[in-house]
Amino acid sequence: MHSDIHMEFHYKRIIVKVGSNVITRDDGLPDYYRLEQLVTQLAKIREYGIEVILVSSGAVASGRSLITPKEAKQPVTIRQLLSSVGQVKLINTYSRLFEVFDILCAQVLVTKEDFRDRVHYLNMKNCLNSLLQHNIIPVVNENDVVSVTELMFTDNDELAGLIASMLNADALIILSNIDGIFNGDPKLATSSVIEKIDKIAFDLNNIIKPEKSSFGRGGMLTKASIAKKVAKLGICVHIANGKKNNVLLDLLDGKLLHTQFLPEKKKSGAKKWIAHAEGAANGAVKLNQGACQVLTSGKVSSLLPIGIIDIIGDFKKGDIVRIIGEDNMLIGLGITQYSAEKARERIGLKNQKPLVHYDYFYSIH
Numbered sequence: 001m002h003s004d005i006h007m008e009f010h011y012k013r014i015i016v017k018v019g020s021n022v023i024t025r026d027d028g029l030p031d032y033y034r035l036e037q038l039v040t041q042l043a044k045i046r047e048y049g050i051e052v053i054l055v056s057s058g059a060v061a062s063g064r065s066l067i068t069p070k071e072a073k074q075p076v077t078i079r080q081l082l083s084s085v086g087q088v089k090l091i092n093t094y095s096r097l098f099e100v101f102d103i104l105c106a107q108v109l110v111t112k113e114d115f116r117d118r119v120h121y122l123n124m125k126n127c128l129n130s131l132l133q134h135n136i137i138p139v140v141n142e143n144d145v146v147s148v149t150e151l152m153f154t155d156n157d158e159l160a161g162l163i164a165s166m167l168n169a170d171a172l173i174i175l176s177n178i179d180g181i182f183n184g185d186p187k188l189a190t191s192s193v194i195e196k197i198d199k200i201a202f203d204l205n206n207i208i209k210p211e212k213s214s215f216g217r218g219g220m221l222t223k224a225s226i227a228k229k230v231a232k233l234g235i236c237v238h239i240a241n242g243k244k245n246n247v248l249l250d251l252l253d254g255k256l257l258h259t260q261f262l263p264e265k266k267k268s269g270a271k272k273w274i275a276h277a278e279g280a281a282n283g284a285v286k287l288n289q290g291a292c293q294v295l296t297s298g299k300v301s302s303l304l305p306i307g308i309i310d311i312i313g314d315f316k317k318g319d320i321v322r323i324i325g326e327d328n329m330l331i332g333l334g335i336t337q338y339s340a341e342k343a344r345e346r347i348g349l350k351n352q353k354p355l356v357h358y359d360y361f362y363s364i365h
Contacts, residue, residue, distance in 0.1 A: 283313030
């Protein structure tokens with residue numbers, strides 16, 4: 001999309017992610033005015049024929065409005081307690097607000113495990129597509145009740161990124177309590193919002209300090225790195241201030257100051273899954289420098305045994321493996337065409353079948 005054209009509703013399908021800091025008041029309770037504002041805008045967006053998937057945090061805040069946990073509980077237990085009670089309240093609130101516009105919404109609770117397993121992944125994709133076909137708005141959240149710390153998403157930004165790539169969305173809109181990505185400390189008057197970021201823009205680490213926002217789990221650095229990853233898969237990402245009235249409509253009309261991550265060209269469905277599946281990798285394949293250069297050059301090439309110097313761990317045909325260089329740095333992920341055992345027999349040999357075909361290789365660079 002050229003910068004001189006305002007978007008004005010070019011999107012067919014969007015994921016809107018609402019952070020807990022957008023729909024939670026300063027005292028930690030839900031901000032019903034803000035929720036109502038968002039639902040009104042989503043209903044309007046639907047009138048333009050745009051499909052909407054809502055990824056919403058806020059269950060913990062909703063829980064806080066209903067119960068006060070007894071002291072001396074573990075933080076994880078309190079979180080599970082508040083979110084399991086709060087999730088019911090949150091989805092009821094959404095359901096009631098959407099009903100005003102004769103729109104049905106559905107609750108979809110997911111865990112990271114659902115994305116690691118290809119069968120679960122496709123079931124979830126089919127379920128979400130089916131809801132959209134029936135004009136129902138899916139309201140997605142992490143299932144905090146069964147997600148324990150190490151299995152959790154970094155936060156709902158990561159979850160929204162996964163859903164965006166799974167459903168081949170045109171755009172992911174991340175609503176936070178800040179106007180976008182700044183070129184310095186947002187608190188300083190000298191800093192301003194970076195309006196467009198492309199893949200070669202700059203190293204975000206120099207700009208964003210890893211400070212956490214007080215309510216949500218994900219700071220700006222997390223948002224930016226997820227945005228970069230999603231944009232790399234061919235999906236436009238917007239980071240905007242959800243506390244502003246009319247934020248979504250103004251954004252889609254090209255009237256809002258915010259940060260947009262420009263998308264690269266679309267990737268295939270299989271590559272989109274692989275891109276997010278590092279946690280599912282079984283084993284690793286170590287390559288010599290020459291093979292690394294070929295694979296990361298951007299030219300179409302498969303991973304051949306001649307470039308392999310080591311096979312680490314055990315994997316079967318069809319598993320995801322990490323692909324690393326001699327320095328053990330990750331260069332990409334791929335789906336194997338045969339087992340680790342066969343791959344070990346073929347290390348360094350010429351004229352062999354590729355271990356990872358180009359169509360199933362995802363470069364992280």
